[in-house]
Amino acid sequence: MTERLEPARPTGLRERKKRRTRDSLLRVALELFTTQGYERTTVDEIADAVEVSQRTFFRYFASKEEVAFTVVSMVEARFLAAVRERPADENPLTALRNAVTWAWESVDEAIEAVVPIELHMRTYQMIESTPALLAVHLRRSTELEDAIARVIAEREGLDVDTDLRPRIAVAAFGGVMRLTGRMWGRREDASLEAIREMTARCLDHLEPALGGDWH
Amino acid sequence: MTERLEPARPTGLRERKKRRTRDSLLRVALELFTTQGYERTTVDEIADAVEVSQRTFFRYFASKEEVAFTVVSMVEARFLAAVRERPADENPLTALRNAVTWAWESVDEAIEAVVPIELHMRTYQMIESTPALLAVHLRRSTELEDAIARVIAEREGLDVDTDLRPRIAVAAFGGVMRLTGRMWGRREDASLEAIREMTARCLDHLEPALGGDWH
DNA sequence: CAGGCTAGTGACAGCCACTGACAGTTGACG
DNA sequence: CGTCAACTGTCAGTGGCTGTCACTAGCCTG
Numbered sequence A, B: 001m002t003e004r005l006e007p008a009r010p011t012g013l014r015e016r017k018k019r020r021t022r023d024s025l026l027r028v029a030l031e032l033f034t035t036q037g038y039e040r041t042t043v044d045e046i047a048d049a050v051e052v053s054q055r056t057f058f059r060y061f062a063s064k065e066e067v068a069f070t071v072v073s074m075v076e077a078r079f080l081a082a083v084r085e086r087p088a089d090e091n092p093l094t095a096l097r098n099a100v101t102w103a104w105e106s107v108d109e110a111i112e113a114v115v116p117i118e119l120h121m122r123t124y125q126m127i128e129s130t131p132a133l134l135a136v137h138l139r140r141s142t143e144l145e146d147a148i149a150r151v152i153a154e155r156e157g158l159d160v161d162t163d164l165r166p167r168i169a170v171a172a173f174g175g176v177m178r179l180t181g182r183m184w185g186r187r188e189d190a191s192l193e194a195i196r197e198m199t200a201r202c203l204d205h206l207e208p209a210l211g212g213d214w215h
Numbered sequence C: 001c002a003g004g005c006t007a008g009t010g011a012c013a014g015c016c017a018c019t020g021a022c023a024g025t026t027g028a029c030g
Numbered sequence D: 001c002g003t004c005a006a007c008t009g010t011c012a013g014t015g016g017c018t019g020t021c022a023c024t025a026g027c028c029t030g
Helices: A013-036 A045-049 A052-062 A064-086 A092-114 A117-129 A131-156 A165-188 A192-210 B013-036 B043-050 B056-062 B065-082 B092-112 B115-128 B131-155 B163-185 B192-210
Strands: none
Touching: A013 A045, A013 A052, A013 A064, A013 A117, A045 A052, A052 B043, A052 B131, A064 A092, A064 A117, A064 A131, A092 A117, A092 A131, A092 A192, A092 B056, A117 A131, A117 A165, A131 A165, A131 B131, A165 B163, A192 B163, B013 B043, B013 B056, B013 B065, B013 B115, B043 B056, B056 B065, B065 B092, B065 B115, B065 B131, B092 B115, B092 B192, B115 B131, B115 B163, B115 B192, B131 B163, B163 B192
């Protein structure tokens, strides 16, 4: 959750070199993951392609998994920040809704600053379709939701641990976000308009879905 | 999801022997996991304690993870079955609610047939507090929720893939179930009455949590 | 700008989860 | 009782990941 939103500008020669190897590792890894599959890609392979030792790979990324989630992390951090900055007079669900709308509007450039968007989209699909990664993705999502629930609770002056509403609302909201994220990864219709409309439609279904009779 | 609810009665000597080693592996593994921690327990250790080869361990359990989730799987399967058997005239949320109530009433004996309940409770806590296992647990939970959503959709004569309400309702419900499960694992107050009351209270909060104003 | 300091690296050795291949053992069953 | 198939052990190997240690190259101070 304590994630840099933007990569810091490098200063010295050393820093720049580090940044370059890191970028290379990231890009090559995602490229290999998405073309051959996550499990069928070995860390050695990635390291070889970038011409560093396997050991060096692990100095940049704590695990093979971590590479896969690097970009996702950035996007999540942006969303969390967006929620934090919503004016206090919006009610919870509205704030979340506006935050997600804002986030969607600016994802593209944010991502492109690190890797080609198209590569990230393929990565997202890969995460969703690789059991081991999906599991981690879900855990990360709940961590994010937890952070959001805290923000919401604070906005409303409630205690997250006693009042269930923040967590419940955020959990429901999180479900919608994962759904739209998946759609975006598939890009069946990935225009901003479509995503926004989709998100709105899902959210509109939330309340009625919990009502008594569906007919 | 295609899980035996009850362990089948063994017939021959061979079968019985198999069952015994499996039981031993399971019990010893959970015991070690919960006392030393999951990561600090090696498969060799488990195998040695049961006096079989490591290879044999992997013939009974596909992975180290799988052992940890053996009992959880059983409980989940029971719940799913309970949902399936709810009379068709109950509305979705009521059906889920009654299913979970029924499930809670009979978990204890069901578990005790395989391992001491107290061991399972410790296991559950361990799962929740071990990141790698928590991740898997969440993925498994969504798989279960997916199955439940299908059942609900069918009851209501809806198509899960077009109508969002089943999934949304189940997602929200799933959140509540995980919450109560966690509480039960901790056994702050684990009486059936307390759990049932807790579940009911959570469910009552669902609708209001999604409403506009919380004040 | 020389020379020391240190971050970053490669090479190597080792742990552990997991898998395939092959051979030995032991219940099942005619 | 003998044969067959199931179950198991052994062994060798792969891949993720970590510790150690020596070395090099950027950095900084005098």
